Amino acid sequence: MSAAAPAQLVRVLEAGGPGLSRQLHRTEARLAEVAEGHGAELGRHAAGTLAAGGKRLRPVLVFLCGGEGDSALVAAAVAVELLHMATLVHDDVLDRAALRRGRPTVFAAGGRNAATATGDLLFSRAFAELASTNSAEAVSALSGASSALARGELVQRADAWSDSVTEERYLERCELKTASLFASACRLGALLGDAAPEAAAALAGFGSRIGLAFQILDDVLDVSGPSERTGKHRGTDLLDGTVTLPLIIARRRDPALAAMDLRELVSEPAQAEAVCDRIAMAGALGEARKQALHHVAAAKAALGDVRLPENRRRALDLLADGMVERYA
Amino acid sequence: MSAAAPAQLVRVLEAGGPGLSRQLHRTEARLAEVAEGHGAELGRHAAGTLAAGGKRLRPVLVFLCGGEGDSALVAAAVAVELLHMATLVHDDVLDRAALRRGRPTVFAAGGRNAATATGDLLFSRAFAELASTNSAEAVSALSGASSALARGELVQRADAWSDSVTEERYLERCELKTASLFASACRLGALLGDAAPEAAAALAGFGSRIGLAFQILDDVLDVSGPSERTGKHRGTDLLDGTVTLPLIIARRRDPALAAMDLRELVSEPAQAEAVCDRIAMAGALGEARKQALHHVAAAKAALGDVRLPENRRRALDLLADGMVERYA
Known part of the structure; x- marks a missing residue:
């Protein structure tokens, strides 16, 4: 976790206590080992990406749902983070992105081919890492999430420029491309940690709801x-x-906005900003944010019946609130 | 297996007997289910790719090494084939290929983005399929192969245009990008089938050697x-x-050829054909083919101490010979 962790995440870490910090340190160390241990090519392309950090939200979920734990939880945390990174590396190829977190993307530094292969390698290492837990159920959970991520990408491309995307279809896409991995992080924690077997579904439900809130807020921002x-x-x-x-x-x-063809309307940044202003004027941002808050509340409610130590429940609540109190 | 299976593969199937045919039919049926069962988008992009077939060499290896078997072997065969297809779909993006096996590639039909996501999805389904066997060791074997494939791609791009690639470095790349998946198919068969535990290494060695022969012949062709x-x-x-x-x-x-800069020498197909002629005139094709034959012999020798039913040993021998008697 970088020193620049956002304020609400710092509160989550404080609530999680020294156990959580130790687990996250082990996660960082293992991520660095993975980056260095698979050939000079991966090292060159991925070490920066892996080390650059990010919020490590998904590992935090694994640990808060899994409890004080051993190497199986760290393996799961590393696996979800590697999978997340694999999708970022591939997304940057698709978006031709030059920078991520202030550093050149693998795509920018190594080109399309190296970035595609680097993503594939990170993918593979995610499953290798999880296989070390000897839990086929865990592998199943991760491959389910990983399939969902790819399907989400396919759905997003299939729906591009469409004027008939419903809220329902939008939420389905958010489930696939974001919520599934949050849910899977929580489920892996539950499977491999100290949670009661019947808690796994509730914890996965928590993850799914905060994932939806996370994505909606991303789209509002x-x-x-x-x-x-x-x-x-x-x-x-x-x-x-x-x-x-x-x-x-x-x-x-705004019926006039509805009648416009997005593809004709938006072909350069200035036009996009004008459409953003129009969306804001229609009051859509407040309503969308309200929906995100609704999912945060539902997430907390899902934790209601789960037996959890007080500090971890508090950390999960703070983390849920953090979904809608952020800029990145 | 398509009706157009090459002659030597037909002989392998005959030697394998009705058990092998039945296993391959179940593999085809399951591949079709996977293509149809994960959203309209995958169906659209992958059904053709999956159904179009190919030689199904890797599934055949799983079954010949695993024996008469149940759903675990079929799951493994489906997993290795899905992983193989995932890499083909991504390779076609990298190579901007329009056709594969006479059909438009996913890249050509759906574009770069859809093809990248489709490859990711096939990847994920490979691991999901294998997780159904409840064998973490199997998942480990597949993720090892899958990492090797991606590393092979990275090494290949890193070495592109280089005038200092040694035979050793070339073979290392072949191990990564081809032999590892052949070896893994054999190892998965051994792990999940009726092979004695100590046979797994020998069978994987067989797979690795025929994989090397396969790649060398590809490069000769x-x-x-x-x-x-x-x-x-x-x-x-x-x-x-x-x-x-x-x-x-x-x-x-041919020192004159060694002194030339490949990048300057070859920028269009006619120039490439001229360099091919020059390589052939140096007698390099015969020597390369000899190396491939050497790996075929080593593969067969690796089977020496493995206890195998006679028909399966014969099928594996024929399959090894087939590596250097083919055009595609």
């Missing part, structure tokens, strides 16, 4: 900015043809 | 053609900057 805080131009989704909740809501409220 | 038989222009590796055994040998024998 893409419209609202401010870009100084989010680190990217407003409306990048629009430029990509990706139809998200704020646009779906705004189209319902 | 790229230089020798004839393109009517191989279905592609001669010298496609050269155009790609991929340095293979025939070129390495020819450079050793």
Whole structure:
């Protein structure tokens, strides 16, 4: 976890206590080993990506759901983070992205081919790592999430520029591309940690709900900015043809917007920002944020019947709140 | 297995007997289910690829090494074939290939993004399929092979256009990008089938050796053609900057060729064909083919101490011979 961890994550870590910090340190150390241990080529391309960090949200979920734990939990945390990184590396190829977290992407540094292969390698190491737990159920959970991520990407590309994406279809895509991995992190923690067997479904439900909130807020921030805080131009989704909740809501409220063809409307950043303003004026951001808050509340409610030590419950609650109190 | 299976594969199937045919039918049926069962998007992009067949060499290896078997062997066969297909789909993105096995590639039909995501999905399903066997050791074997494939791709791109690729480095790359998956197919058969535990290493050794022979012959065919038989222009590796055994040998024998910069020499198909002729004139194809035959012999020798029913040993021998008696 980098020193620049956002404030709400610092609170989560404080609540999680020294056990959580120790687990996260072991996770970092193992991620570094993986980056160095599979050939000079992976080292060159992935060491930066792996070391650069990010919020390590998914490992935190593994540990908070799994408890004080041994190497199986660390293996699971490393596996979900490697899978997450594999998808980021591939996404950067698809988006031709030059920077991520302020560093050149693998795509920018090594080209399309190296980035595709690097993503594939990170993918493979995720499963290798998890196989070390000797739990086929865990491998099944991760491969389910990993399939969902890829399906989410396919659905997103299939729906690009569409004027008929419903809220339901949008949420289905969010389930696939975001919520499934959050859910899987929680499920892996439950499977490999000290949770009671019947708690796994509730914990996975928690993960799924905060994943939905996370994605909805991402999509709100893409419209609202401010870009100084989010680190990217407003409306990048629009430029990509990706139809998200704020646009779906705004189209319902603003018939003129609904009648416009997105592909004609948006072909450069300035136009995208103008459409963002229009979405905001329709009041769509407030409504979308309300939906995100609803999922946060549902996530906390899902924890209701789960027996958890007080500090871990508090950390999970804080983490859920953090989904909608962030800019990146 | 398609009706157009090459003659030597038909002999392998005959030797394998009705048990092998039944296992391969179950494999085809399961591959079709996977293609249909994961969303309309995968169905659209992958059904053709999966159904189009190919030689199903890797599933055949699983069954011949595993024996008469139950669903675990079919799951393993499906998993190795899905992994193989995932790499083909990604390779076609990297090579911008329009056709494979006479059909449009996923890249050509759906674009770069859909093809990258489709490959990721096939990858994920491979691990999901294998997790159904409840063998973490099997998952470990497949993830090892899958990491090797990706590393092989990275090494190949790192070595592109290089004038200092040694035979040793070339063989290392072949181990990674081809032999590892053949070895893993054999190992999975041994792990999940009726082989004695101590047979697994020998069977994996067999797979590795025929994988090396397979790749060397591929590289010979790229230089020798004839393109009517191989279905592609001669010298496609050269155009790609991929340095293979025939070129390495020819450079050793023909100092003028060694002194030339590949990148300047080859920028269009006609030039590539001229370099192919020059490689052939140096006698490099015969020597490379001899090396492939050496690996075939070593593969058969590796089977020496393994206890196997006579029909399966005979089928494996025929399959090994088939590595160097083929055009595709």
